[in-house]
Amino acid sequence: xxxxxARIAVLVSxxxxxxxxxxxxxxxxxxxxxxxxxVISSKADAYALTRAKNAGIDVAVVARKECKDTKxxxxxxxxxxxxxxxxxxILAGFMSVLSAEFVKRYPERIIxxxxxxxxxxxxxxxxxxxxxxxxLEYGVKVSGATVHFVNEVTDGGKIIAxxxxxxxxxxxxxxxxxxxxxxxxxxxxxxAAELISKSIKEQK
Numbered sequence: 502x503x504x505x506x507a508r509i510a511v512l513v514s515x516x517x518x519x520x521x522x523x524x525x526x527x528x529x530x531x532x533x534x535x536x537x538x539x540v541i542s543s544k545a546d547a548y549a550l551t552r553a554k555n556a557g558i559d560v561a562v563v564a565r566k567e568c569k570d571t572k573x574x575x576x577x578x579x580x581x582x583x584x585x586x587x588x589x590x591i592l593a594g595f596m597s598v599l600s601a602e603f604v605k606r607y608p609e610r611i612i613x614x615x616x617x618x619x620x621x622x623x624x625x626x627x628x629x630x631x632x633x634x635x636x637l638e639y640g641v642k643v644s645g646a647t648v649h650f651v652n653e654v655t656d657g658g659k660i661i662a663x664x665x666x667x668x669x670x671x672x673x674x675x676x677x678x679x680x681x682x683x684x685x686x687x688x689x690x691x692x693a694a695e696l697i698s699k700s701i702k703e704q705k
Contacts, residue, residue: 505705507535507588507698512578512595513542517549518682519593519614519690524556526691535698539585541578543597559585565597575603588701591694592651596628601653609659611651612697614690616681618663619647623656633674633681642668644677646685648693661693 511520520540526532540553543565553560561581568574574597582590592613604611615623615632622635622644636644645665650658664685668677 505702507701507705508539508586509535509537509589509591509694509698510539510541510582510585510587511537511549511553511591511593513540513547513549513593514544514596515547515549515594517547517552517594519686520549521552522687523591523593523691523694524552524558526694531691532695532698534695534702535589539581539587541581543574543595549594571600575600579603579606589694589697591690593690598625598655599651604651604653609650610697610701612648612661612690612693613651613656613658614686614693615647615649615656616644616678616686617647618643618645618665619649619656619660623647625655627656630674630678633677636668637672637674637677644668644681646681646689648689661696662689664689 511523513520523537527537537558539559540549541561541563542550543563545562545564550560563574563577565574590607590611617623617632617636622632643665645663647663648661652658666681666684
């Protein structure tokens with residue numbers, strides 16, 4: 502019995518470090534108003550799938566490269582979300598940009614974590630190490646992470662939470678990426694998941 506908890510699906514494409522942070526947060530009680538019931542990966546070999554299985558969470562693979570177009574890809578994801586009665590979708594290192602048609606079906610029910618303080622270093626082309634390379638090239642002294650709702654504009658949805666992280670002398674993109682993950686992404690994403698889950702639960 503999910504006790505009216507918000508049913509969460511996490512969409513992944515890679516190693517799943519943010520997924521692990523969410524799984525750990527659910528175990529420790531940080532996320533108490535929602536339950537991760539499904540992990541969908543756009544890649545069959547994503548290590549995130551192993552993390553999900555180890556936690557006893559159902560998994561599904563919807564391989565982008567095996568779909569003829571975006572419509573088929575998103576239709577398969579939508580079918581899975583419907584099958585599991587998903588209330589909240591969390592993008593955790595999901596490397597496909599979702600179409601406007603897709604996100605409009607789930608208004609303020611899709612959240613994403615971005616490794617900068619939006620509106621800096623965000624939008625099309627800013628993902629992974631590229632974000633941290635740009636921050637260091639620009640010479641900022643503070644970066645961080647942002648959790649936001651997903652809308653039809655890349656990284657353009659309403660901001661839910663932000664956390665600043667100091668940029669240190671001698672930082673490489675890799676060092677900065679690791680610090681932002683540990684100090685900001687892994688803290689903010691579970692908190693935001695609980696916040697939105699609580700609001701969904703209250704509406705149920």
